[in-house]
Amino acid sequence: MKRLLLQLFAISSLALLAAGGYGSSRPRYGGAVRVLLHDKVMSLDPLSDEDHPAARDRMTALAFETLTEIDAQGHLRPMLASSWHADTAKRVWQFRLRLANFHDGTVLTAADAAASLAKSNPAWKYSAPDRQTITIETPSPVQHMPEMMALPRYAIVKRQADSNGAVVLAGTGSYKLSQWQAGERAQFTANEDYWGGRPFADTIEFQMGSSLRDQLMERQLGPYAATELSVDQIRTVEQNNQTVALSRPSDLLAIVFLQPDSGGKPGKKPVDQRIREALGLAVNRAAISNVLFQRKGAPASGLLPQWLTGYEFMFGGATNLDRARELRADAAAFVVISPIALAYDFADPQAKLVAERIAVDAREAGIVVQPYAESHINGKTSRSAINADAVLLRVPLQSVDPQVALAARIDDLGLFQENSPAILGATRPEDLFEIERKLLASNHVVPVAHIPQALWLNNNAHNWQQLVTGAWQLDQLWVEGAR
């Protein structure tokens, strides 16, 4: 039922997009596609500890391919792997690679894939029985290995040192990196030797670091094909009869308490569990979703959205100020309650508003929350160095497979990694629910909202595929005015 819903939604999204122009003309080769990105990406390596991994993954998907992929309809599809199978225990997986070349002209081999995957997940064992077969052996069962392999972090990347000792990345994607200015600009050129055929557009250029307001100005003035939008801009854009692509409420906006055992600064005094719970009860999620996210978001009570798991509603999430005040008073009897320093992404104005709203709600429960902007809260390394008691994190939904999505999400949130085997080995939704319930019971993470990815599309850009997770698939993208 769930999968059917997903498919229906994906089809309807595509139909909407196609109605924008595809129907009026056929795809054309050539042309340059210019895209504005809000975030600044400093490295294209899928394994880099990037402040903005979602933006990075959007660009790297052009150059670096995974063994499998989830298509716009939510279907698992072969990518670099043409087929795969597993043993009955789901511990040994074997993938058969298709014939493909790296951008440097070398042929993709199983050894290359094993070397790349070994960097992505050193806990697993990789072997290459032959040039086209790669075997992955895991210490515990992984029920959804093919879906896992669709995650950007498992992209097959050939890392070689150049004459200067710098690492040069080579992928097998439909576009190859032609120009790169970290944090400012990235240009990808069509891969003429792509195993799936040459893409339509000649180049795709990403301009990074523009504020959303600037992007809106550029959209009105410049020749861009697409820009990211914040949710509060959607209404204005829609009122001007512009095209907006909106994903499902897939990103999770959550308060993550930085405890020493969960990615926080070593030696930092943890916030009392009762205060964490009280804060969770004080937050008015409905107000945040309805007003700040203009009903485009959804109140979050779980780590994964309701539309994906079907059980999120069981976590409650309703505001209960009386209980919050009780918990606060209970805690005050035992510990000194200090103000909670809540860091939010410096570059995200929506996050600022949400953090301030959380502070307002917390104040009603007698908890002092002091929001402040931080420039690097998404990177795990940088997060462990900041002085905040908690961060307001926005993490993307990496997969439409609940198990893979949950495993990726706890990794992104810096939660207890020891739960990963149980998640990946879960065979029933009930098991996943129980794991998530236990994760939430510690109140280290207070889910606030699920928010969609919003994108403005120029009417001359066609086949811009935005998945339900907000990820882009641009291999079929073409623009009008090309030859």
Next chain:
Amino acid sequence: MSLKTKLLLLVTVSITASVGAVAWLIEERAHEAFRQVEQDRTSALVNQFRREFEHEGEEITRGVEAIAGSDVMLRTVTELANGAEYANYVNEAASHATAQRLDFLDLIAPDGAIISSAHWPARFGYKQRWFLDRPAPLPQQAFLKHIETPQGSVLAMICLRPVRVHGLSFYLIGGRKLDAVVQSLSAPAGLRVSIFSAPEQGPGELLGPARESFGSAKAMALIQKVLEQRNESSTTVDSGPASGQEEIVHAIPLPGYTDRVPAVLLVANSLEQELLLEKRIRNISLMIAGVGVFIGVVVSGIVTARFSRPIRTLAQAATEIGQGNWNVRVETSGKDEIGKLAVAFNQMTEELMGQRERLVQSERVAAWRELARRLAHELKNPLFPLQITVENLLRARQNSPEMFDEVFRESTTTLLAEIANLKTIIGRFSDFSKMPAPQLQAVDLNEIVRSVAQLFQAQLNREPARIKPALHLGDVPQVNADPVLLRRVIENLVLNAIDAMPKGGTLTFLTTTADRSAVFELSDTGDGLTPEECERLFTPYYTTKQHGTGLGLAIVQSVVSDHGGKISVSSKKDQGTTFHVELPVFSDASTVEFGSGKD
């Protein structure tokens, strides 16, 4: 202290007091003038603040009214009244606030729920009912109120305007931070201004660039007083560690929309320049005062000397008269009171001299009369037997020649005895007239007293009139006396005392010291003397005894006087008599003095 010194002192004090009073008056006037200037400066700044305050209030009111009357806001409110979702207008206030340069702007629903907040966008949905629950209408003009912000309570000047559509009232509350008004004030040098914001809950805070300098305990106490009493007040506080770094702080309550004072305007005026000027004026005043006092003292010294000289001359003349020199005259110059006094003084001395001459003459006559009486009395007693004896001889020659020889022999014996008696009497008078000069030396008074008491021991113990001697001899120093004469004095007094106690009694010897004298007292328990007798007791030839010459106590007084001492008598009838003798204590100086006296 001499009259001149007194006059000089009096004049000096008067001049000093006068000059001091003038200097104080000048300083007080200067102080008042400076205070007036300080008040004027403060008033000017306060008026400037009030103008800025009113101007800011008018701007805020205009801004909020402009927003309330704008087509955009009317359209928004109309849509809201028609059921549009509040969520769509959550960012509505920000652009309006920016356009009207307002720090605060809330768009509020009829039930008080915040639809959009420019200064605190995250506060949407929460209710603000302070103006809805208020029975009295709010002022039309902008007023002071504390506004909640993410950073806490902020003092603001705000204005409220309703926007009515379809019978529903939406509200716009807009305003600006008050510290912007403080920042805009251009305080002259030496003046500082700040505002104390007193929120309804939590501690207050000082606003403005000079806020740090108003944090003293005294200034805070002043603020608290103004908040409680809602009246303007001021105090002086130290603005620095050094003396003279003072400033006067005026605290003026700023009204809100209720009786509660939401803020206090603080104006501090440095008194440094003023105190420096006051100090300079004080120093000049003191200098002038010092010069004035000096000149006054010099002039008054000269004047006083001139005026006091005749008085001093008169005083010296009076002193000489007191010392017995009656032949003194003072110079009579001028016709003023002093001159008249000198003339009167000379007349008085002449009159006194005349009186003394007359008194001496009369006393001399009286003395001669007394001497004649005494001589007549003394000589008459032996002359009468002589006359009788001679008449008996004549009669025996005529009537009984046979017995003449025997009568002659007896008569000659009698005649010789009476002639010897006459010689004795004449010898006594001769002794009185030839009192020897004392040979002074250090004498132990107690020893002499003890010796005399021992001498008269047998006479005192004579029955039946037994007299009991009582010696109370103190620790007295040696006296400067002639031991022979002193012994005679004490013997004479003892003999008098024995005569005064024919029925016996107690004779008390007492020695003690008083000032620089040694004291000898002899007390009897006889019948005592009348005051008249006491007064005349030392007069030569006066006696209360039948057979006394009246020279004994006169000799005693003469001897004591020759020693530089004093003698007195006190007596009470039927209780006895006490003689009190004071003798100078022996010292080297007295010897020298005596020696020089002899020379």
